[in-house]
Amino acid sequence: MSNRYVIEALLRPAVELNTAVVSGMAAYVCVQAPWAVALAPSVSYVTAAGFAALAVTRTHQGMKIIRYRRNLRRLPRYVMSTKQIPVSHHRLFLGRGFRWTQKHTQRLQDTLRPEVARYLQPNRFYLGARQLEMMTEHRLPWLGKLLSADTPLNPVRPLPPVGGNPALHGIEPDEKDVTLALGERVGHTVVYGTTRVGKTRLAELLVTQDIRRGEVTIVFDPKGDADLMKRVWAETHRAGRGDELYIFHLGWPEISARYNAVGRFGRVSEVASRVAGQLSGEGNSAAFREFAWRFVNIIARALVALGERPDYTLIMRYVNNIADLYIRYAEKIIQAQLPALQTQIENNQQVLGEDDVPRNMQGQPDALRIWAIEVALSSEEGKKLYDPILDGLRSAVRYDRTYFDKIVASLLPLLEKLTTGKTAELLSPDYQDIDDTRPIFDWEQIIRKKAVVYVGLDALSDSEVASAVGNSMFADLVSVAGHIYKHGINAGLPGGKEGKSLINLHCDEFNELMGDEFIPLINKGGGAGMQVTAYTQTSSDIEARIGNAAKTAQVQGNFNNLIMLRVRENRTAELLTTQLPQVEIYTKTLVSGHQDTADVNADQDFTSSTQD
Known part of the structure; x- marks a missing residue:
């Protein structure tokens, strides 16, 4: 097989082996019986060496053809243990393969020609073994196991169930580490x-x-x-x-x-983004997601200010009972910044009754306590206290409970899933x-x-x-x-x-x-x-x-x-194929014709030609 020509001829009989056999026999005759070919002993050994060199060369070329054809049907087994995986501090090992060039495109195109199908399809012995395997599955199971044994000693062993087209790798017998x-x-x-x-x-x-x-x-x-x-x-x-x-x-x-998925953050607002980001933001849901973000952000800021690490369980707890967080935070901030207001809150709680609580706040736990704090904060003395976190909590507790449940309806199911069973122990x-x-x-x-x-x-x-x-x-x-x-x-x-x-x-x-x-x-x-x-x-x-x-x-x-x-999707495959260059491939076309001779005195009436 020569590589000097533009068009390779790999899908054909390995005719080089015929030359190798004849050359080998000639070398043998030259050594054992030089008189049979009328050679002197001194010349016969030189002639035998020439024939032997030709036999080796042709055998090597013929085996390339056979190896190439075999690869198109079944790739060589490639396995490695974990100890054999190469580890480098400069390169990442991906496997075995080769650089695809115009030559490989040409070879792959050649496999589609109908006249070479017999070199790619399993032979009749293989097909017969598979049919016999199916027929004897129940009657002679031992025979089926024998025919399907995955061993080199079984000449008709089944192809590995990996799918795909073996020709994509088989067209290059000499693969290297990639x-x-x-x-x-x-x-x-x-x-x-x-x-x-x-x-x-x-x-x-x-x-x-x-x-x-x-x-x-x-x-x-x-x-x-x-x-x-x-x-x-x-x-x-x-x-x-x-x-x-x-x-x-x-x-x-x-x-x-x-x-803790929400326990570490650079900014407190990241907590709300991680929770509310899982909610749908399509169409009308966007408004509810924004409200959920604001509400979770209020809770997270309050927890951090109280010295607690946010987690899904705490967020779930205070989504269901924001009043408790409001009371805790309000008492802390009042005690720290305006302790005189604490006496007014206690007096308000003794003077006010359930009927004094606004309708929108009725039904909440500790509604009277919340309203007593609200009255104190709305007084002239209370207005001196300003805290953005407290203001956020105040706006949250003023919502009507029924309305509030509606606008957090999308948030609660998510938090329920994240805080139910043993999952809660992992995430909180x-x-x-x-x-x-x-x-x-x-x-x-x-x-x-x-x-x-x-x-x-x-x-x-x-x-x-x-x-x-x-x-x-x-x-x-x-x-x-x-x-x-x-x-x-x-x-x-x-x-x-x-x-x-x-x-x-x-x-x-x-x-x-x-x-x-x-x-x-x-x-x-x-x-x-x-x-x-x-x-x-x-x-x-x-x-x-x-x-x-x-x-x-x-x-x-x-x-x-x-x-x-x-x-399987063309759109995905095109992510690769559109980045590859276009190359020319060669095709063989048989052209034949004839031409009449115009000269009546000429010895021939026409000329013909055949070429490819």
């Missing part, structure tokens, strides 16, 4: 692939390398895949980082670490409970320790809770990224190393986690060392989740690295 420069990862990476084509296995490969490099590794898994969780656990302990591992799993709260941890040995983590602590975190959200059981927790975590990460960008991870703490830590985020099925919180994470998180690797099926999944084509394009535009597994 790597990505680690410096390119800060531009973020997206992996597209339809269901069950290896996205999670690829995630395991990349996560393993990140863990062994000693970097911060955070894995978001909406499904809560046990295999992925076990892989993270095993690789962390294999790398000697077992003490740095945190597993957060909504499906297994007994073994899960605890995380009790920092004072010394009997609970489950660790509590936050992202700043994780990044400083260079820890490994697995987050299983159990979306198959409750997608709304999974989405709320996932988006809250993303919002928290964005806040931490902003802090790192401004102050560094150690924020001036003594003993800390200078520079930014690389933070590897692996988001499996990330379309389930998509929200407004995710966009700034990939848009601006790179400056803080965030390196996002996202895995999803199609680009339409992202748009279906966001509901906005412009935001979908914004998300896709922030991924500089694209890894495309097998996909």
Whole structure:
């Protein structure tokens, strides 16, 4: 087989082997019986060496043809243990492959020609074995097991059930290790692939390398895949980082670490954004979401002012009973700034009766106490006291209870889901409970320790809770990224190393986690060392989740690295194909014709030609 010609001829019989056999026989004759070919012994050995060299060359060329044809039907088995995964501090190992060039486009096009179909389709022995396997499934099961045995000793063993087109890899027999420069990862990476084509296995490969490099590794898994969780656990302990591992799993709260999704923030208003951001903002719902944001923000500000850390349980408690928070905060601020007003409140409570309470405030717990405080604050003395948090609480308790219940109707179901059962123990941890040995983590602590975190959200059981927790975590990460960008991870703490830590985020099925919180994470998180690797099926999944084509394009535009597994949607495939250059391919056309001779005296009547 020669590579000198423009058009390769690889899908054909390996005729080079015929020459190799004849040359080998000639070399044998020259050595064993030089008299048979009338050669002197001194000449016969030189001639034999020439024939042997030709035989070796032709055998090598013929085996290339056979290997190429075999690859088009069945790829060589490629497996590796976790110990064999190469780990580099400069390159990221992705697998085996080759650089696609015009030559490979030409080869793939050649496989579509009907005359070469016999080189790509299974032979009749293979098809007969599969048919016999089906016929003997119940009568002779041992024969079916024998025919389907996955061993090189079985010449008709079935093809692996991986799907796809083997020719895409088979057209290049000489595959090499494919790597990505680690410096390119800060531009973020997206992996597209339809269901069950290896996205999670690829995630395991990349996560393993990140863990062994000693970097911060955070894995978001909406499904809560046990295999992925076990892989993270095993690789962390294999790398000697077992003490740095945190597993957060909504499906297994007994073994899960605890995380307060609204307990850490740069600004108090972030608490309201993380809670209200999970509510629908479409159409008329936008107004209710804005009210829910304001109401949660009032509660969060009051809790922080009282020295308490916000969590979902406290927010739920005071959404249902804002009067209790109002009384607590009012008494504290009055005692601190205007203690003389406390006597007036006590007098008001003794003088006023239930009939004096305005109708819109009746029915609330401690309505008389609330009204006594309101009367005192509305007095000339009380007007000297101004506190924005207190004013917000005053406006909240003035709402009619029936009206108030209507405008927080969308907020309460979400909070109920986040504070029901054992989930509440994970999302609203009790920092004072010394009997609970489950660790509590936050992202700043994780990044400083260079820890490994697995987050299983159990979306198959409750997608709304999974989405709320996932988006809250993303919002928290964005806040931490902003802090790192401004102050560094150690924020001036003594003993800390200078520079930014690389933070590897692996988001499996990330379309389930998509929200407004995710966009700034990939848009601006790179400056803080965030390196996002996202895995999803199609680009339409992202748009279906966001509901906005412009935001979908914004998300896709922030991924500089694209890894495309097998996909079924043309729109997704075009994300790759539209970036590839157009190349020319060659086709063979048989042209034949004839031409009459005009000269009557000529010896021939016509001329013919055939060419390709």
